[in-house]
Amino acid sequence: MASTIAARPRSRTGDKHRLRPGSTRRRQHAAAYLFVLPFFAVFVAMLIVPLFYSGYLSFFQTRLVGGVSFVGFANYLHAFTDTAFLGGVARMALFLVIQVPVMLALALFCALALDSGWVRGSKVLRLLMFIPYAVPGVVATLMWGYLYGNDFGPIAQTLRAIGLGAPDLLSPENVLGSLMNIVTWEFAGYNMIIMYSALRSIPGELYEAAEIDGASQWRIAWSIKIPAIRPAILLTIIFSVIGTFQLFNEPSLLHNLAPNAISNSFTPNFYAYNLAFVDQNVNYAAAVAFILGIVIMIVSYVVQLSTQKREKNA
Amino acid sequence: MLAGAMVLTGCGAGASPSSSPSASAVSQADIDKAMQTPTTLTFWSWTPKMQDEVDLFEKKYPAIKVNLQNVGQGAPHYAKIRTALKAGQGAPDVVQMEYQETSSFALTDSLLDLAPYGAGDLKGDYVPWVWNQVDQGGKVYGIPQDSGPMGNLYRTDLFAKSGITNAPATWDEYAKDAQAVKSSTGAYMSNLAPNDPGQLMGLFWQAGLKPFGYDGNKTVTVNVASPQAKNVAAYWQKLIQGGLVSVDPDFTDQWYQGLANGKYAGWLTAAWGPVFLQGTAASTAGKWNAAQLPQQNAGEQKAGNWGGSADAVLKTTKNPIAAYELAKFINNDATSTNQLATKQFLFPTDTTVLKDPSFVDQKSDFYGGQQVNKLFAGISNNVDTTFQWLPYMDYAYSSFNDTVGKAIADKSDISASLDAWQKELKDYGTQQGFTVQ
Structure with missing residues (x-):
């Protein structure tokens, strides 16, 4: 009024x-x-x-003996010296640097291939690539867990049959790579769909003009298509950054198959869960979760900022 | 007698006045009344087919309806109980609870002391070491359901191929036989699971170690890296590094396969193991045999325990009498206990069943006609009675996996990892406000 x-x-x-x-x-x-x-x-x-x-x-401490007391930022300070937590964050940073580019490059390649119109049966292929995303993460991890098995898994059996030694894909050294593979398999199709739908919205005249100018398909992809879907790509990057730091289902399921390769603090999210529900340390778990949230915000912001800067320069 | 025991175990002065007068708090009239009042109880248990025993109970007490739920086995089960307790609602009345968990729930004052309801009188019905697992200075925190005295299951055919005629009597012999089995058949003597602290703790238990202690109040003892513990660790480390014992995580597909296809020539397991193995490695029927664990010195008969649980009543229950009667009925009624032992193959804790011919004289074709139950019933009497746990075994076991378990899996220095585990357990205890010794 x-x-x-x-x-x-x-x-x-x-x-x-x-x-x-x-x-x-x-x-x-x-x-x-x-x-x-x-x-x-x-x-x-x-x-x-x-x-x-x-x-x-997160500002309190609950002890089995002595009960609850206010501790201010002590839980947060502890997290910054907690090698288990920092190790998990570092592991996820490594995961991010390796897995996300591989997955997104794969997704982009597939999206471009489908969009070029050169691929026969592209509708079927599109569906096939998207199916892994529709498979629940739990099922996917159990399935891969079986495939990775050292004594009975088909990968190991095949390698052994052709005379190569079978690597233990669930050993402490290899399990991170195995996990990257699962996540890539699960989400490449999903990211591909996002990029593909962005590609479909580019007006066809641009390609015609480029073709008249004598540009090859590679050139069109590189100079027209990719710049045109940059916002979509940025979106998939941000989603992947968040998804990576929040990784939980896959490690927690693989933990049952490879209990000593995947520690309780393998990923920060898994660590927070174990702190809260196994160690009964809800307060510290809350602090860890908060710090993780801040880390995700910072990394996402940095990613966004750096791409924006590039856009301005271009 | 009761008061004396409590002084000896260092129970706080505040605890005794509340428990002594209540010793006769519940009269027969109270019980009769409670058992005739229409009541619904919730019972969380993961024991397969527990409904059969619940049916018996409901038949005897038609007024009581029992809502049996399986919310998961082990860690998820406890996490759900704790969450329900914290939330203040949704907690069941009766819960299955492994022995090592009892003190951690007693510490948070979540368990009902069953002694005033008459549980103290049941002491004589159970194997002494098992009773000690639920009885803390006269307070009874559960009615024993099953136990897991440890023994050695081994493949007679693989042993025969290696020129071994008898189960190894001593650990020295075990190591020697392991070498023979490896060179003759290529199989591992057994598997030491890096993810299952219960197995190694059972072996510690057999060696007479006291890795944990808790006075029921504020003082805990952590002694997992004692010289004796390191001896046990060094023994296994040698076998592991020599390629004689494998380190696969147990209860995984890979491990099931290993049991069935002769990768392992044996399994050091608990009394619940024989029947489990029968289901897992059906194709190897008749090739197994059971024996007591190898001993430090020839002629000894020492045993440890791995697993087993009681049924406890949560303090939040609104029907403590009916809840206690349920826990008692399941594990004390003759029909129910016999059924648990012979149909569900839980290894009994009840001395009557342990002497019952229909149980002990059973011959198992899977074990070449051996009376496996008789063997384990005997072993059950050899379990050290004073083994204790920490009031934070959830943490202790998860920390085990990251320290000792990791060393086992990596085939590295297990003794050093015991030091790391010791440190984590002490730090956690101190941080939680305990006096750590």
């Missing part, structure tokens, strides 16, 4: 027509908020409140 009155003098000095659209817009705003409200209520109740609650928890 107050804003309506305040707006009036301004409209009197200007064009008379402005008053009506202004009030319509306000009504639209109100309607918009009304539509957002149900989501917002759930968002606050299920995310914001728990977030604050775990933030609150």
Whole structure:
């Protein structure tokens, strides 16, 4: 109400027509908020409140003997000297640097191939590539766990049959690579679909013009298609960064198959889970989760910033 | 007698007044009344076919309805109980609880002391070492359900091929035989699971070690890296590094395959092992035999335990009498215990079943007609009675996997890893406010 009155003098000095659209817009705003409200209520109740609650928890310490006490930032400080936590973050950083580029390059290549129209039965192929994403992560990990098995897994058996020694794909040295493979298999198709749909929205005239100028398909892909879908690629990168640091299902399932190769702190998320539910240390787990969230925000921001800078330079 | 025991174990002064007068708190009239009042109990257990025993209970007490749920085995089960307790609702009345977990739940005051409900009188019905696992200074935190005294299951055919006629009597002999088995058949003597602390703790138990201690109050003892523990570690390290003992994680596909296809010539396991093996390695029927564990010195009869659980009542229950009667019925009623032992193959803790001919005289074709139950019933009497646990075994076992388990899996220095484990357990204890010795 107050804003309506305040707006009036301004409209009197200007064009008379402005008053009506202004009030319509306000009504639209109100309607918009009304539509957002149900989501917002759930968002606050299920995310914001728990977030604050775990933030609150992270400043305390619960001991089996002696109960709860306020410790300020002690849990956070401990995390920065906790080799288990730092090791997990470093492992995920390594994972990020190797797995994400491989997966996204694969996804981009497939998307470009499908989009070029040269691939026969592209609809079927598109579906096939996307299927791994539809397979639940639990099933996927169990399936790969079987494939990786050293005594009975088909990979090891095949290698042995052709006279090559079978590497133990679930050994402590190899398990990170095996995990990268699972995640790539699961998500390459998903990222491919995002890139592919972005490619489909590029107007065809651009290609025609390029073809008339004598550009090869490679050249078109490199100079037109990829720059045109840069926002989509950036999106997949950000998703992958977040997904990597939050890796949980795959290591926690492989943990059952290779208990000593995947430690309790293999990934930061798995560590937070074990802290909370095995070690009964909810407070420290909350602090670890918060730090992990901050790490993810920083890395995502850095990724975004660096690509934006490149866009400006280009 | 009760008070004396409590002073000896150093129970806090605050605990005794509350427990002594309540010793006769529940009269027969109270029990009768409770058992005739329509009640619904929730029981969390992962024991297969537990419904059969629950049915017996419901038949005897038609007013009581039992809601049996399986929420997972081991760690997930405990995590769910703790979550429900923390949430203040949704916790069951009766829970299956492994012996090593009891003190950690007792510490958080989550378990009902069953002594005032009459559990103290049951002491004589159970094997003494098993009873000590649920009885903390006169407070009874569960009714024993099953146990796992350890023995040695081995492949007679592979042993015969290696020129071995008898199960190794001593650990020295075991190591010598391992060499023979390896060179004649290529099989591993056995597998030491890097992910299963229970197995190595059972071997510690047999060696007479006391790696853990808890006074029921604020003082814990951590002694997992004692010279004797390192002796045991060094023994296994030698076998592992010599390629005589494998280090596959147990209860995984790879390990099941190994048991069935002769990768392992033996399995040092608990009394629940024989029947389990029968299901897992059916194709090797008749080729196995069971014996007691090899001993430090010839002629000894020492045993350890691996696994087993009790049924405990959570303090949050609204029907403590009925809940106690359920836990008691399952593990004390003659029909129920006999059925658990002979149909579900849980290894009994109840002395009546352990002497029951229908149990001990059973001959098993899988073991070439051997009376395996009789053997393990005998071994059960040789288990050291004073073995204790820490009140934070969840942490202890998960920390084991990252230290000792890792060293076993990597075939590296197990003794050094015991030091690392010792340090983690002490640090955690101190951080949790215990006095660590």
